[in-house]
Amino acid sequence: MNSVVTAGKFITFEGIDGAGKSTHIEAVQAFLLARGKAVVMTREPGGTELGEAVRGLFLGRSMSPHTEALLVFAARREHLEKVVWPALERGDWVLCDRFTDATFAYQGGGRELGFERIASLAHWAHPDFTPDLTLLFDLSPDAAHDRVARRGELDRIESEAAEFHRRVRDAYLQRAEDEPERIKVLSSEQSKDTVRSRVLVCAQQLLAREA
Numbered sequence: 001m002n003s004v005v006t007a008g009k010f011i012t013f014e015g016i017d018g019a020g021k022s023t024h025i026e027a028v029q030a031f032l033l034a035r036g037k038a039v040v041m042t043r044e045p046g047g048t049e050l051g052e053a054v055r056g057l058f059l060g061r062s063m064s065p066h067t068e069a070l071l072v073f074a075a076r077r078e079h080l081e082k083v084v085w086p087a088l089e090r091g092d093w094v095l096c097d098r099f100t101d102a103t104f105a106y107q108g109g110g111r112e113l114g115f116e117r118i119a120s121l122a123h124w125a126h127p128d129f130t131p132d133l134t135l136l137f138d139l140s141p142d143a144a145h146d147r148v149a150r151r152g153e154l155d156r157i158e159s160e161a162a163e164f165h166r167r168v169r170d171a172y173l174q175r176a177e178d179e180p181e182r183i184k185v186l187s188s189e190q191s192k193d194t195v196r197s198r199v200l201v202c203a204q205q206l207l208a209r210e211a
């Protein structure tokens with residue numbers, strides 16, 4: 001399936017580890033459910049049985065940057081075919097914790113594979129398909145690292161050097177600059193309530209576009 005019928009909407013949540021995206025996904029879910037939408041919550045890597053197995057490998061094993069990129073795209077295609085596209089065809093709203101912008105940021109930026117390589121994989125795996133809205137939670141890598149460290153043991157990516165996380169953040173911000181209509185940057189330096197209301201304004205604007 002290359003051209004996807006999307007009666008529903010696809011919203012993705014992005015940011016460096018510790019930037020606080022996960023806390024806001026549930027707020028968007030509640031907001032949409034209250035407005036009568038069917039909502040599917042999912043994540044990457046993951047979202048399917050195969051995807052969750054890939055996630056275990058991805059976070060637990062050491063591998064080359066190219067392998068990382070290929071693995072996440074393999075899991076992504078499965079996720080799109082089995083979960084995301086069927087939900088969008090039904091008219092559901094899909095809220096996805098990370099998607100292809102994460103591969104641009106982590107493998108393209110953090111691992112320095114560059115945007116062009118990631119763009120060609122994206123074109124191969126999901127041509128003409130992109131989120132309707134992406135919320136990018138932005139925080140300085142130092143502050144984000146403190147938050148992650150407080151949560152406990154770090155995974156393979158979280159324990160990368162500060163310089164890696166700086167490249168990931170810069171790559172995310174570059175993506176937002178390249179696609180300002182789709183990618184909305186929300187500074188996580190503000191209070192949780194302020195960020196939450198900005199998040200809901202973005203969701204409301206997308207709902208209004210549908211009407």
Ligand code: TMP
Pocket residue numbers: 017043044045072097098099100102103104106107157158
């Ligand atoms: P999570 O902690 O937000 O669930 O994400 C898992 C980790 O996987 C996180 O450190 C970011 C990383 N990741 C990539 O490196 N590339 C990708 O394409 C995706 C989706 C996640």
